[in-house]
Amino acid sequence: MSEPWLRIKAVLEAQGFIPAGDVNEDRYVGALKSGSVSVKVEVTIEDYDFLVLPRVKVLDRQALPKAIRGHLTEGDYLCYADRETFLLDRYQPDRSILTVLDRARDTLNILLHGNPARDIAAELFAYWGGVPHAFIDSPRTMTRATLGSVSFRNGYVLRVVASTPERMKSWAAAGNATCEVAGSIPVLQCTGHILPPEAAIETFADALSWAQGQQGAPGGIAELAISASDTAPGLFLVGDNGVLGFQAIANPTLNIAAKRGFRTSKRGALWLTEKDKLKIERLRGVPADHDEIVARNLAGVAPLSGKRIALIGCGTVGSYLARGLVQNGAGQRASLLLIDPDIFAPGNIGRHLLGARYIGRNKAEAMVEALRHDFPDVEIEAVTRSAATCFSRLAGFDLVVDATGSEQFSDALNGWALASRNAGRACPPILYACLHGNGIAAQTFLATGRAGDACFRCQRPLFEQSWRYPVVQGPYETPNVAVRPCGEGAFVPFAVDATMMAAALALRHAIDAVSQNGRPTFRMRAVDASKARHQNDRTVERSEKCPACSPLVH
Ligand SMILES: [Zn+2]
Structure with a gap:
């Protein structure tokens, strides 16, 4: 039996793929067909134990619909398998790589010919990424989110969201940790799921209009995100599918305004006028309240x-x-x-x-x-x-x-x-x-x-x-x-x-x-079967000889 990489090479070449990497890298370029559409992809095999899944990157993104869809992560990699349940056989690398191609083809089919709404909603989180924030209170009960950092004794710092600053402090104290409160931003309670954006989100303005389009969003989301934040303005979106958020990152114009001591209200107006130019930090809510953990x-x-x-x-x-x-x-x-x-x-x-x-x-x-x-x-x-x-x-x-x-x-x-x-x-x-x-x-x-x-x-x-x-x-x-x-x-x-x-x-x-x-x-x-005496589990009846509970004994 030949080396795994040779077996994979033979299979991929038979599928029309050609090697594209240098000597130390197993990378192949080829096409996957979905109906009449042929999509150019690059397959990279990093690990023949398959602890790291082979990666399938879409090379001609324009072949796919423009709107953001699920199953495609940052960098245009196809999200073709669920790591928890997807198994590849390291002893049959050739079969394994064919399975990967099949799954990638299925995923392209979904991308090109319709994507069930629930898939998009689930994949939204893979697309969004974001800095994880542990919610120590149930997100569905919150109208404001207090953001902060909790430092544990071992030096690890956890970004945390709580309903109030006091709550964050007492939680940290119970966990033998210290905390630093950064400020708070409002929470938008969406009706049902958080809907995915129609197009890529680049700026604070993009993010605000995406939030405004959510089911259950009141009018004036942009004004709310700015006036109700006492730190960099932002918003958490809470839906049945999870929690996502964003915060604006100040640009030089805003930083200069801050240095000159502009009043908060004036600075608020500036966040609004600058919103098309501001980048955002993406946030993601991770459930960490006791109910959820248990x-x-x-x-x-x-x-x-x-x-x-x-x-x-x-x-x-x-x-x-x-x-x-x-x-x-x-x-x-x-x-x-x-x-x-x-x-x-x-x-x-x-x-x-x-x-x-x-x-x-x-x-x-x-x-x-x-x-x-x-x-x-x-x-x-x-x-x-x-x-x-x-x-x-x-x-x-x-x-x-x-x-x-x-x-x-x-x-x-x-x-x-x-x-x-x-x-x-x-x-x-x-x-x-x-x-x-x-x-x-x-x-x-x-x-x-x-x-x-x-x-x-x-x-x-x-x-x-x-x-x-x-x-x-x-x-x-x-x-x-x-x-x-x-x-x-x-x-x-x-x-x-x-x-x-x-x-x-x-x-x-x-x-x-x-x-x-x-x-x-x-x-x-x-525990030790050689010395134990097996008894079937049973419901024991009262003993007439029992000195504790039998009236006959007394
Ligand atoms: Zn008894």
């Missing part, structure tokens, strides 16, 4: 949004679980409570989400701080006492998750829950997440509180006997405990893969518990 991977709805969740235990399983809960909407429109009395110690680092910078801090507080830095809008609170001293605080939650991994504690929590229900008080369902053996199997159990469903203790009515549904083979049931002489005390050694599996299992179960009924209530996953 929901974008979750088919539109974050399942834990608006649910009050209390997580007991911010150790190894709890730390990974806490982050996962936030990423599924916990702490959004309802507070997330993290409870742990322990101090984060050097020995924890090996399997905890947090690292050395949190040593010496209370685990719940450290997790709250870390999550606030990562998700500045999350509503989250720490309790630094043992949950056993404040069980009554748990009553108002939609779900309590016990990730302590301590059977002794879980037994006490279960006792409180049963007593609450017996006394007719509200008590949320409780999800228990733990690892068995030395991290051999992860297991979750949901105590729903419904009649007939097991309580936590129903799983193991007598401590001297085994679990009703043991998830670890006999010899490994009792974990080996390591005692270190350094004063850290005893702990059960297991690796972080067990932690992550338990956290993942608990996260899925927590979502099911608040959005469905949490059944099956008992779930297990083997």
Whole structure:
């Protein structure tokens, strides 16, 4: 089999293409036919692994309609494939390059013979480009956009748009960053989609007349963009297809006027008279509000949004679980409570989400701080006492998750829950997440509180006997405990893969518990299949031998 570049060369030459690059560059020029029209193109292959797609540049732009269409990016390159879903086989380079030509031909067809409106609207963003601006508030709610820069501790500067300067400052502070507010420009709320321009936009005047032509635009857009901006005049356009914007760039005439101390109103008139000569900076809105960040991977709805969740235990399983809960909407429109009395110690680092910078801090507080830095809008609170001293605080939650991994504690929590229900008080369902053996199997159990469903203790009515549904083979049931002489005390050694599996299992179960009924209530996953004892997921019934919930025992 010959070299990839030779195979591609042979295929392209058979298609009438001729090499156009120098020795080190694989560039070919040829024609693609669409109906009776032949369009001259240049194909460049930069990468035979196809991590960079072959580029197809239209050489005779005049062969295409004058109006700006989709599928053609800056520099007249054909936008013929979606990088996320388009695969080219590096082992069949000849076939791959033919696929590229086919797709390019299809794209030319669309350009020449009609382009569905939705395609144009989608491609508008590729055409526009623009400097990305992270919108930390929902663009659809805004009439003015405050622009600024947020500098993070690592030195990265993010261009940000917020509804007000105060909002930008508090967001930056929550994210442990500083911010500089540049000023604000008005926001045009378009009805439906932002419509693409009819012709290329070069000047401030072009951009203003494009904005004026949008559906839902009030009269006098140019005057609005100038009078309502307290920085370089501009406008954000918000449509169902996204957010685009522009700002005028001052020319020497305006700069001289500014130096001479012209009053703002006078200078405003100057922006208007100079508008045909002014270049623009193109802006692009990137959704970065908490709702959007959380929901974008979750088919539109974050399942834990608006649910009050209390997580007991911010150790190894709890730390990974806490982050996962936030990423599924916990702490959004309802507070997330993290409870742990322990101090984060050097020995924890090996399997905890947090690292050395949190040593010496209370685990719940450290997790709250870390999550606030990562998700500045999350509503989250720490309790630094043992949950056993404040069980009554748990009553108002939609779900309590016990990730302590301590059977002794879980037994006490279960006792409180049963007593609450017996006394007719509200008590949320409780999800228990733990690892068995030395991290051999992860297991979750949901105590729903419904009649007939097991309580936590129903799983193991007598401590001297085994679990009703043991998830670890006999010899490994009792974990080996390591005692270190350094004063850290005893702990059960297991690796972080067990932690992550338990956290993942608990996260899925927590979502099911608040959005469905949490059944099956008992779930297990083997971490070490050679030592685990497989049990099917099941809904566990009450045990008549249970000392906690069975009236027969008392
Ligand atoms: Zn029970």
